[in-house]
Amino acid sequence: MNILEIKNLTKKFGGLTATSDISMSVEKNSITAVIGPNGAGKTTFFNMITAVYKPTSGDILLNGKSLVGLKPHQVCHFGITRTFQNIRLFSEQTVLENVLVGMHQRLKSHWVGTLLHLPAITREEEQAKVEAYKILEYVGLEDFVNESAGNLPYGAQRRLEIARAIASQPKILLLDEPAAGMNPKETKSLTDLIHDMRTRLNVTIILIEHDMKLVMEISDYIYVLDHGELIASGKPDDIRNNKRVIEAYLGKEASSLG
Amino acid sequence: MIKTWFEKFADNTTGQIIFFAAYVVLTTLGLFLLSDSVTAFLILLLSLLILYYLKLNIKIKWALGLLIIAVLVPFAASQGSSYQSFMDVGTLVLIYVAMSLGLNIVVGFAGLLDLGFIAFFAVGAYTYAIFGSTQANHFMPFGHYPLPGDTFWLFIPIGAIIAAIFGILLGIPVLRVKGDYLAIVTLGFGEIIRIVLNNMNKPINITNGPMGIPSIEPPRLFGIAIQNASQFYYIALVIFLFAIYIATRLEHSKLGRAWKAVRDNEIAAQAMGIPLVKTKLAAFAIGASFSGMMGSVFAAKQMYIDASSFTYLESTIVLVMVILGGMGSIPGVILGAAVVIILNNQVLTDISNTLTQLSASGVISVPDALSPAKMQRFIFGILLVVFALYRTKGLIPHKNRVFNVSKLKREAAAEKNKYKDDPEVEGSES
Ligand SMILES: Nc1ncnc2c1ncn2[C@@H]1O[C@H](COP(=O)(O)OP(=O)(O)OP(=O)(O)O)[C@@H](O)[C@H]1O
Ligand SMILES: [Mg+2]
Numbered sequence: 001m002n003i004l005e006i007k008n009l010t011k012k013f014g015g016l017t018a019t020s021d022i023s024m025s026v027e028k029n030s031i032t033a034v035i036g037p038n039g040a041g042k043t044t045f046f047n048m049i050t051a052v053y054k055p056t057s058g059d060i061l062l063n064g065k066s067l068v069g070l071k072p073h074q075v076c077h078f079g080i081t082r083t084f085q086n087i088r089l090f091s092e093q094t095v096l097e098n099v100l101v102g103m104h105q106r107l108k109s110h111w112v113g114t115l116l117h118l119p120a121i122t123r124e125e126e127q128a129k130v131e132a133y134k135i136l137e138y139v140g141l142e143d144f145v146n147e148s149a150g151n152l153p154y155g156a157q158r159r160l161e162i163a164r165a166i167a168s169q170p171k172i173l174l175l176d177e178p179a180a181g182m183n184p185k186e187t188k189s190l191t192d193l194i195h196d197m198r199t200r201l202n203v204t205i206i207l208i209e210h211d212m213k214l215v216m217e218i219s220d221y222i223y224v225l226d227h228g229e230l231i232a233s234g235k236p237d238d239i240r241n242n243k244r245v246i247e248a249y250l251g252k253e254a255s256s257l258g
Numbered sequence: 259m260i261k262t263w264f265e266k267f268a269d270n271t272t273g274q275i276i277f278f279a280a281y282v283v284l285t286t287l288g289l290f291l292l293s294d295s296v297t298a299f300l301i302l303l304l305s306l307l308i309l310y311y312l313k314l315n316i317k318i319k320w321a322l323g324l325l326i327i328a329v330l331v332p333f334a335a336s337q338g339s340s341y342q343s344f345m346d347v348g349t350l351v352l353i354y355v356a357m358s359l360g361l362n363i364v365v366g367f368a369g370l371l372d373l374g375f376i377a378f379f380a381v382g383a384y385t386y387a388i389f390g391s392t393q394a395n396h397f398m399p400f401g402h403y404p405l406p407g408d409t410f411w412l413f414i415p416i417g418a419i420i421a422a423i424f425g426i427l428l429g430i431p432v433l434r435v436k437g438d439y440l441a442i443v444t445l446g447f448g449e450i451i452r453i454v455l456n457n458m459n460k461p462i463n464i465t466n467g468p469m470g471i472p473s474i475e476p477p478r479l480f481g482i483a484i485q486n487a488s489q490f491y492y493i494a495l496v497i498f499l500f501a502i503y504i505a506t507r508l509e510h511s512k513l514g515r516a517w518k519a520v521r522d523n524e525i526a527a528q529a530m531g532i533p534l535v536k537t538k539l540a541a542f543a544i545g546a547s548f549s550g551m552m553g554s555v556f557a558a559k560q561m562y563i564d565a566s567s568f569t570y571l572e573s574t575i576v577l578v579m580v581i582l583g584g585m586g587s588i589p590g591v592i593l594g595a596a597v598v599i600i601l602n603n604q605v606l607t608d609i610s611n612t613l614t615q616l617s618a619s620g621v622i623s624v625p626d627a628l629s630p631a632k633m634q635r636f637i638f639g640i641l642l643v644v645f646a647l648y649r650t651k652g653l654i655p656h657k658n659r660v661f662n663v664s665k666l667k668r669e670a671a672a673e674k675n676k677y678k679d680d681p682e683v684e685g686s687e688s
Contacts, residue, residue, distance in 0.1 A: 050529055076531035088526035090519050094658045096666075101519045105531030107512050111540070114511040115504060125511075130673065133666040138677035145663050168531055200677070 003028040003204050004049075004172060009058035011044050011228075018044040020228045021058070026172075026221075031198055032206045033215045035239075036225035037248065042208040043085055045225070046174050050082050051075045062172070077105050079171035083161035083178060085208070091150030095141055098149050098160055099132035102167030132167065139163045139193065155186040162193070166201060173197070175207040179214055187214055194218055216240065224248070274312050281305055282326060286334045293338025296608045300600065302326075302334060310589055310654075328495060332488060346487035347603050349559065352494035353552045355595040356501040358579040359588065360548030363505060365577070366586035366656070367514060368541035369521025371441040374428075374448020375576050378546035380568035381424050382417030382553020384455060384465060386410065387563050390475040396463040407478030413554040414497065421550025424451075425542035433538055448573050456565035470564025477558050490559045497555065501548050505588055508544070510659055517541055518586075578638060582645055584652025593653050602634055 004026040011018045019041040026032050034042050047053045049060055051072040060067045062078055070078070081102075090098050107128060109121040136142045139159045144152060149160055158178055165173055175194070179187045191214055197203055209215050215222065215236070222239045224232040226248040232239060239245055282305050289298040309323055327348075335344040361375045388394050390410065394403035428447050435443055459467030476483040477493070484490060508514045516537045519527035528534055557563050575598060583594020610632075617623050645652070 052525060052529075071533070072525075072528035073531045073533045076529060081531075082529055084526065084529075088523045088529075090522040090526065092522055092658075093515075093518060094661070096661050097515060097518075097659070101515050101527070101532070102530050104512060104516060104519075109512050111508060111511060111513040114513070115507055117507070121511075129661065130666055130669045133663075134670045134675050134677050137670065142663075142667070145666070146658070146660050148658065164530065 001028050002026060003063060004206075005059075005061040005064075006049075007059040007061065009045070009048060009060065010056045011041070011048055011053060012056045017228050019048070019225070022225070022228075022230045024223050024230070024233065026204060026206060029198060029202065029204055030220040031194065031218050032204075033219040033222045034206060034208050034225060035210070035212075035215055035222060036231075039227075040225040041228040042225055043176055044228075046082060046176055046206075046208065049075070049174065050080060073105075076168060076170075079169075080174065081165040081168050081170040081172075082174035083158070083165055083176055085176040085180065087154075087157050087161060089149040089157055089160060089164070091148065093149060094146050095136065095144045095149055095152065095160055096129065096132050096146065098164050099135055099167045100128055102164035103128050103132065105168060135163050135167055140189070154181045155183070158182065159190075159193075162197075166197065166203070169201075170203060172204045172206065175205065175209075177208055177210060179209055179211045187211060190214075191218055269313075271314060274314060275318075278305070278309065278312060278322070281308065282322075282330065286330045289334035290337055293335075294340040296340075296604055299335060299344055299604070302331060303596070303600070307593065328492075332491065336488075342487045345491045347600065349487055349491045349494045349555075350603060351596050351599045352491070352498040353556060354576065354579060354599050355592050356494075356498050356552045357549045357576050358583070358591045358595040359501045359505045360545040361576050362545075362580050362586065362588070362591045363508070363517070363548075364541050364545040365580055366591070367509065367517040367521065368538060369517075370432075370538060370541060371437070371444070372542075372545075372573075373441050373445035373570070373577065374451070374573055375444075375545075375549065376568045376570075376572040377428075377448045377451035378421040378424055378549035379553045379556065379572070380451055380455060380565070381421050382550035383557040383563050383567070384471075384553075385417050385420050385550075386413040386554040387471040387474050387557040388464065389413070390558065391471050391473050393463075393466055393471050396466075404473075404475045407475045407483060410475070410477035410554070410558055411479075414551050417550040417554035418547035419550070421546040421553065422543040424550075425544075425546030426539050428546075429539045429542040432542075433535055445570065445573075448568075449570060452565050452568050452570075455568070465565075468564065470562055471557075472562045474557055474561045474563070476561070484558075487559070490555065493555055494552070497551050501551075502588070502592070504544070504548075509588065513537070513540060575638075578642060582641065582652060584655045587652060587654050587656035590652045590654035590656065597653070598638075601637070606634060606637070 002025040006022060006024045009022045010020050022045065034045060036042055044053065048055045049067070051067065051070050051074070055068060062080065065078075067075055067078065067080075090101060107124055109124055113121045133142065133145065136145060139162055141156060141159055141163060144156065149157065152160060158181070162175070162178065178194070179190055182190060194205060194207070195218060198205055219236055222234065222236055223230060224239060224242075224245050231248055232242045232245045234242065282302075285298065285302040285305060289295065289302050292298045305326055306323060309319055309326070312319070331348065332345065335341050357375070357379060360378075361372065364370050364372045364375070389403060389405050390407070390413070391404045394401070428444065432440060432443050432447070455465050456468055458465040459469070465471065476485045478484065484493070516527065516532045519530065519532055520534060520537050524534060560567075579595040579598050580591050581594070582598065583592065584590025613622075
């Protein structure tokens with residue numbers, strides 16, 4: 001079953017067409033990669049799904065319902081969250097608080113109840129903290145609970161972005177270059193984490209990544225963008241051997257991987 | 259050596275309590291005996307700052323703090339001829355602390371620079387002033403005004419609500435702009451409110467224009483009219499405690515986290531499901547309501563108000579309190595407001611008076627233009643520059659909440675955990 005359908009999505013910035021007529025379908029509980037050279041329109045594509053940008057034309061359907069025209073926070077309520085290529089943590093706040101913000105839409109507490117000191121809200125807050133801690137353990141950041149997010153090493157910041165995103169219990173998780181800046185060891189454990197999230201959290205994952213080893217290893221399906229156009233799609237093996245892709249992007253690297 | 263002594267002291271609760279009690283008793287007596295001494299008054303107030311830094315249970319601290327501000331300070335000050343003036347300064351401190359706590363929600367928590375914050379104070383003040391004087395007779399089709407002083411208490415929540423509505427009215431157009439533009443629009447808003455209040459005497463006379471509103475009814479409680487600063491002090495104290503309660507409760511709530519998330523990164527905050535408009539409007543409305551409440555108190559205390567009390571300079575002063583104290587830091591903002599008001603209304607005027615006396619008796623000669631009371635803005639200017647250069651985070655910088663990691667760990671281990679493989683728990687899950 002397809003959880004997400006993208007129909008002829010186009011985004012123009014003035015004269016520049018960042019993505020042009022892109023269509024794709026993402027199967028529930030799959031791992032899908034979106035790859036392509038710099039400036040291909042990958043991040044723009046994520047930004048349209050999460051309503052940061054409004055598409056110039058085309059449609060985005062989550063379980064058959066259109067997301068176009070929603071506000072970014074509503075997209076989150078519908079079950080799509082993301083991480084950012086240029087890390088966007090709440091850097092002055094602690095690691096645990098960052099995860100708590102990720103839980104925002106799941107918490108029912110209203111501020112009036114907070115002021116009235118309702119026991120239900122106190123309980124909810126306590127549970128939220130414990131759950132946030134569990135999530136930090138899950139991504140391996142339990143030693144940094146009280147650290148300011150901005151003080152974390154780069155790789156840890158990327159993990160924290162993932163922790164914050166899964167705190168909202170999304171149906172679909174969008175990862176924008178999660179391995180950027182990571183060393184091979186970190187990348188390996190990230191790969192494991194992505195695999196594990198899919199089965200354990202029952203989440204559909206779409207990721208943008210330049211690390212071809214990682215992409216080929218974990219993706220069920222790959223879409224390749226170049227200059228805003230979808231130039232190929234298929235299983236990792238098809239992509240590896242696709243001539244247009246090799247020309248546009250993979251070059252010699254692909255043959256060495258093959 | 260000093261450090262180890264200090265560490266020992268920090269661990270010794272009884273020692274701290276004895277030391278603190280001795281300090282408070284001595285300074286209370288000091289003020290009681292020296293009655294009119296500003297220095298004694300200040301040294302007694304300093305006990306509150308010492309209390310803040312003592313390592314005691316938070317409930318004990320609150321109890322001691324309340325004892326000092328609600329009982330000891332008024333008692334110790336009550337002896338001399340300066341009683342009412344001390345209490346007047348005390349009331350002003352409480353009024354401005356509540357306002358800076360409100361502005362701190364807008365600027366410190368939500369990161370929305372507001373240069374017209376005094377407008378909400380004005381709105382609260384005018385609301386009570388109009389209905390608590392004969393002014394309302396000019397335009398109200400029904401009812402007799404002034405309303406009796408017993409209704410004043412209603413005007414505290416009414417002031418809060420009307421100020422909150424104005425907060426939202428300001429918020430709606432302002433949310434489209436950011437940063438510098440936001441500051442300019444809020445500045446304009448503040449001035450517009452002041453100018454409108456100053457000109458609403460025609461065609462219908464609502465505010466009595468530049469003449470201001472005189473003869474505002476004093477509040478009444480159980481038939482007693484409240485007219486002295488020493489009485490207003492307690493009204494302001496209650497609202498002040500209420501404001502601290504709201505600000506601290508909200509800081510670490512879902513809404514407080516949403517404010518800080520929006521402040522730190524709007525795009526990420528939205529992606530995490532935080533509605534931008536609602537969250538910012540909540541900051542404007544709740545922040546404004548603090549000012550609105552204190553506005554009613556101010557009007558009742560002054561018994562006369564006009565628009566000149568609500569100029570741009572006043573907005574800046576509240577902002578200075580927040581910045582000087584420490585943006586986003588509740589204890590910092592309280593200290594900042596207290597320092598500014600006391601410096602302004604007590605220390606500088608006191609030094610000026612002493613100098614005038616000395617010049618009059620011919621000991622020294624200080625030209626009138628150099629009187630410290632007149633150099634208020636100059637002194638604030640220097641203070642701000644010094645802080646901007648050397649202590650950008652304020653007197654008491656904001657500290658992040660520290661979570662009890664071992665407790666969290668224990669609780670996480672005790673519950674079922676879907677993020678972990680645990681055969682037993684997984685079996686029970688399905
Ligand atoms: N807000 C914007 N305004 C104007 N042009 C934009 C905007 N955002 C993106 N673009 C342009 O759209 C094109 C696609 O950018 P995008 O960030 O989507 O690329 P990308 O595939 O994510 O690249 P990278 O691998 O470098 O992250 C680029 O030419 C970029 O300059
Ligand atoms: Mg990108």
